[in-house]
Amino acid sequence: MQITKPKIVTKCFHCGELCNNENIKSYDKNFCCNGCKMIFEILNENDLCEYYNLNKHPGIDRKIVTRKDKFAFLDDIAIQQKIIQFTDGKQAQINLYLPQIHCSSCLYLLENIFVLNKGIIQSKINFSKKEIFIAYEVNKTTLRDIVETLNSIGYEPYLSLQNFDGNVNKSFDRTRWYKIGVAGFCFGNIMMMSFADYFANNNIIDSKIQVFFKVVSVLLALPVLFYAASEFFVSAFKALQNKYLNLDLPVALALIITFVRSIYEIFNGSGNGYLDSMSGIVFFMLIGRWLQSRTYQSLSFDRDYKSFFPIAINVIKDGIITPTQIEQLKVNDIIQIHANEIIPVDAILSKGFANIDYSFVSGESEPVLKNIGEIIYAGGKQKNGLIELVVSKEVAQSYLTNLWNNPVFQKDNEPASQNVYDIIGKYFTYVVLIIGLLAGGYWFLQNQYGKMWNAITTVLIVACPCALLLAKNYTHGNMLRIFANLKFYVRNASIIEKLTQINHIVLDKTGTLTQVNTSKVRYNGMQMDENMRVLVASLLQHSNHPNSKAVFEFLNVKSFLTIQNFKEIEGKGIEGWVNDTHIKIGSEKFIGAGYNNQIKGTKVIIKIDEDIIGEYLIANKYRFGISALIASLKNHYTLSLLSGDNDAELNSIENLFGTESEIHFNQTPQQKLNYIKDLQTKHSLKVLMVGDGLNDAGALKQSNIGIAVADDTNSFTPACDAIINGNSLPYLYKFLAFAKLGKRIILFTFAFSAVYNIIGLTYAVQGILSPVIAAILMPISSITIIILSYSLVEVFSIKSFRQLKPKL
C-alpha cells in the first residue's frame, strides 16, 4: 500500500490561484504572477492592506498584462464627453461599470482610491449595480489616469460606449419601492384600525367610533388595491386578452374577491371585512417579487460578463504569429484569418482576397467580395483563402454570444420543448381555479359562507407555482455558469436539458480525439528545393485544417508567395495557383490515385502541376485522458467513431472503443451527416456529436447536440450548441453526468414545492387558513426554492469537479 505524500501547494496571496513559480514573493507572501505581486505592493505602500484583512484572496488573477496605451483613446475629448456625466470646469463626475466587484474588500479598496490618485475627490460604490461613482478635480487628473489607476489595482472598467443608458433601469426599479412603501403603510394602519376587532366583539365600542374605523380602513385599502397591486391586475388582464390564464390571475382574483366581500360586509354591517388580509397579501407578494428579481439580476450578470467566446485568433506582430484570445485583441492589431474562419471583430482588410459570408450576422448566405481598405464587420466568415486584417474596433464578448443565440440557427429537428414542467405550468391556473370552486362549492352547500369565502381566497393565494418557473431557470442558469468556468461553453440553458436525453455519442478523430499541434510529421518522396517548399507552404497557409497546420509548421517557411484562386474542399484537400503553377495538396483520393505506398497513416500528398512530388505522413498523438473518457462514456452511451482519415490506426482505435462500437473511416462530411441522420431516424437515437468546428459543420448541425472542440483555433461553426476547450474534453463524461444530476435537482425542488402546495391546500380548502398567513407563505416558499436550487447545484458541482479545478 503506497501512501502518497500530500503535495504542498501555495496559493497566491492576492487572488488565490495556485503558484507555479515559487520565486514571486514579497514580504514573505507568495504570488502567482507579477501582476498580483504588483497590486499587493501598491496597496502595501499606500497602507491599504485592510483589503486583504477583510477577505481572503480578494483579488482576481492578473496574468494577462494590459499594455500601456490601452486607454489612450480616453484622451479624446469626444469620448470623454460621452463618459463624463457632469462637469463644471473644476470638477467632473463619472460612473464606471466594474464587473469585478464582488466583496467587501472591493468596496473598501475602491472607496479609498483617493489615496492612490490624488486628484480624486470622492468615490462611491453601488454594489448591486457594480458601479463606481467618481468625482475628481479636472486639473489634477484625467479620465485616462483614473481608468489606469483602477486597472492597476485589478479593477479594469468595462467601457462600452453603448452602456450609458443605465439610468433607465434606476427609475424603473424604484416604482417597486414606492409600491412596497405604500402597501406596508396601509397594511399596518388598517391592522391598527382593526385592533378592536381582533380582541373583542363589537359591543364595547361606540358605533360612531366603529364607523370611523371602517371608513378609514376602506380609504386606506384603496391605494393598495389600485396602486400597489396594479401590476397583478395589468398582467392578468393582458393575459386574458391574449386568451390564456397566467399565474397572476389567481392572485388578482383573490384580491378582488376579498375586497368586494369586505366592502359588502362593511356597508352591510355584518362584519368588519378583511381589508387587513387583502393589504397584507399585496405587501408580502410585492416583497416576494422583489427578492426574486434581485436573485435573477445577479445570475444574468454572470452570464453576460463571463460569456467569453473561447476563440483564438492569429495576431501578426513583427513577423511573428501568436494565437491570441479575442478579449485581448486591440485596435490596430494585424490579425490573420484563414478560410472558413469567423472574423471576430470589426476590421479593415489589408491583404488577400476576401469573400465574406455574413450568414452568421444577417442570415444572408450570399458571400460578398471585399476590397483592400474596406471594413469587414464582426461575425462575417471568410470563404476564400488567407487574409490579413487590421482591427478597427474591439468588440464586446456578448455581441458574439448574442449572434450565436440568433434564432436563425435553431435546429429544425427541435420541436418546441414540451416537457412535463411546461405542461404543468400551463394548466396550473386552471387546476387552481377548479380546486377553489370545488372547495367553495362544498362549503356553500354546507351553508358555511364564511368558510366558503375563506377557502376560495386562500386556495387562490397559497397555490404557488414558484418551483415550476424558478427551479428550472435558476438551476440551469447556475449550471451554465459553472460549465463556462470549466471551459465548456454552452449556447444557452435549453441545451443543458437536451444533454440529459442523449443516448448515443459520435466522435470525430482528427482534432477531437487527437491533438493537432503535437503531430510528428515525416516526409517521403522527391527531394524538394527551397522554391517548392515555399510554394507548398504558401498554399498550406490559407487552410485551417489540422493536417494543413501540422505540415505547415513542419515546413517552417518564413516568406510566402501570393496564391490565386485558393480553394478548399472540406475533408479532402486544397488547391491554388501561383502565376502559372498549379498546386494541389490533399488526400489520396483528392489527388487522384497514382501514388502507391505500403505504409498507411494520415497522408498529405503534394502535387505540383502534373507531378506528384511526395507525401507527408502525420502521426497523431491522442489527447491525454482520452482512454479514460471513452471507457467512462461506454458505460452509459453507445459510441461511434467517424473519421475522414484512412484506417491506418484501426487497431489502436479498436482497443480504445472495444468491438461494440461502430468505427468508420474515410468518411466525407456528407457521409458523416447521413450516418447521424440514419441513427436519428432508423434507430430513434438522440445523437451527440463531438467534432471539429470547420470540417464537421454539417454533422454538428444535424446531430441533436453538436459540440465543437477548440484549442487555440478559430474552428467555430454557428450551428454548434457548445464549445469545449481541448483540455476540458477528457472530462466530457463529467459534464454529461452533471447535466443529468441537474435534472434530478430540479425534480427534487419541484417535489419539495409540490409537498408544500399540498399541505397548504389541505388547510386552505378546509377554510381554516388565514389569508394573511397564506400571503406570507408565498414569498417564503419562493425564497426556499431559490436557496435550495442554488445550494444543491453548488454543492454537487464542487463534488463532481473537484479534480478539474482547485478553485471553482
Next chain:
Amino acid sequence: MSVIIILLSVSICIAGGFLISFLWSVKDGQFDDVESPSQRMLFESKSIKK
C-alpha cells in the same frame, strides 16, 4: 372614549409623514444600493491627506 378618534387621526398623520419621507428618500436614490452601506460602516476611516 371618543377621544380615540382624535388619537388615531393624529397617529395616522404622523405615520403618513414617515411614508412621505420614505417615498422621498427612494426618489432621492438612497435605496438604489442596499448592500454597501452595511459593509461601509465597518471600515476604519482613512485620514484624508493634505
